[in-house]
Amino acid sequence: MQLEKVVALVTGANGGIGRYYVEALRKVGVSRIYAGARNLNSLSDIVALDSQQIIPISLDITNEQSVRTAAETCPDVTLLINNAGIGLLKGFISATDLSGARAEMEVNYFGTLAMCRAFAPVLKRNGGGAIVNMLSILGKVNFPMNASYSASKAAAISMTQGVRAELAAQGTLVIGVMPGTVDTDGSKYFPPPKVSPEVVAQEALQAVIDGIEDVYPGEQAKEMAAQLLKDPKALEKMMATMLPSHA
Numbered sequence: 001m002q003l004e005k006v007v008a009l010v011t012g013a014n015g016g017i018g019r020y021y022v023e024a025l026r027k028v029g030v031s032r033i034y035a036g037a038r039n040l041n042s043l044s045d046i047v048a049l050d051s052q053q054i055i056p057i058s059l060d061i062t063n064e065q066s067v068r069t070a071a072e073t074c075p076d077v078t079l080l081i082n083n084a085g086i087g088l089l090k091g092f093i094s095a096t097d098l099s100g101a102r103a104e105m106e107v108n109y110f111g112t113l114a115m116c117r118a119f120a121p122v123l124k125r126n127g128g129g130a131i132v133n134m135l136s137i138l139g140k141v142n143f144p145m146n147a148s149y150s151a152s153k154a155a156a157i158s159m160t161q162g163v164r165a166e167l168a169a170q171g172t173l174v175i176g177v178m179p180g181t182v183d184t185d186g187s188k189y190f191p192p193p194k195v196s197p198e199v200v201a202q203e204a205l206q207a208v209i210d211g212i213e214d215v216y217p218g219e220q221a222k223e224m225a226a227q228l229l230k231d232p233k234a235l236e237k238m239m240a241t242m243l244p245s246h247a
């Protein structure tokens with residue numbers, strides 16, 4: 001897919017990686033970028049980069065009406081970047097209740113699924129296009145420090161595969177991006193190595209150009225993906241040493 005004529009929508013465009021998606025899209029010269037955020041004020045500096053090219057939209061992916069409105073007001077989208085997500089650093093057993101696990105599922109799985117469903121007909125009308133889902137390598141092996149987040153990303157990985165299958169006939173490319181730790185505020189308590197958000201956005205956009213379905217940006221994710229093929233149990237045992245602080 002060529003990116004020059006693309007009309008993109010980025011969810012969570014005000015967040016750590018979201019901003020870099022907007023900048024990477026600008027660099028490749030897409031024709032329009034809808035920048036989605038729950039709070040429009042949080043987008044002012046991004047829109048200031050180029051208010052002709054970057055259109056702010058109010059979007060909460062867990063709110064059905066908000067998602068429906070986005071699909072109606074952005075009818076020309078050809079590239080949907082489902083970047084919005086939350087990770088609450090909860091263990092399964094040590095968490096005081098299930099509210100965090102439910103919230104992560106609501107945003108990372110149901111919210112992303114709702115966006116795919118709402119924009120599938122938009123992409124079809126516009127010739128197929130592409131969906132990029134921001135997943136995580138932690139969806140492939142549980143990280144006990146962020147356990148329920150890992151589970152929500154595992155659900156989102158499975159959803160991405162199913163959406164890819166259902167949208168193949170309309171020519172929509174569906175990409176899963178599975179980084180390790182990305183150097184944003186959200187990962188400030190995690191040890192290095194960390195991949196830069198620029199690299200994540202660049203590798204994801206390159207995958208759109210090249211038609212690659214599974215992207216592992218940065219060395220850490222590529223090494224973990226290789227280890228998962230070679231000896232998944234060893235990786236599980238290594239991750240099992242990193243427990244939530246209150247466990």
Ligand SMILES: NC(=O)c1ccc[n+]([C@@H]2O[C@H](COP(=O)([O-])OP(=O)(O)OC[C@H]3O[C@@H](n4cnc5c(N)ncnc54)[C@H](OP(=O)(O)O)[C@@H]3O)[C@@H](O)[C@H]2O)c1
Nearest residue numbers: 012015016017038060061083084085136181182184186187
């Ligand atoms: N950082 C990492 O190490 C890492 C690694 C692998 C994957 N990822 C994934 O990459 C994506 C971006 O992460 P990040 O590090 O940039 O996180 P971040 O800085 O916390 O940004 C998350 C973004 O998601 C938005 N968001 C949260 N709930 C939302 C909702 N209900 N509706 C719409 N937007 C919502 C946030 O908006 P508000 O400002 O309104 O909260 C924010 O813009 C996430 O899906 C994350 O899971 C991150």
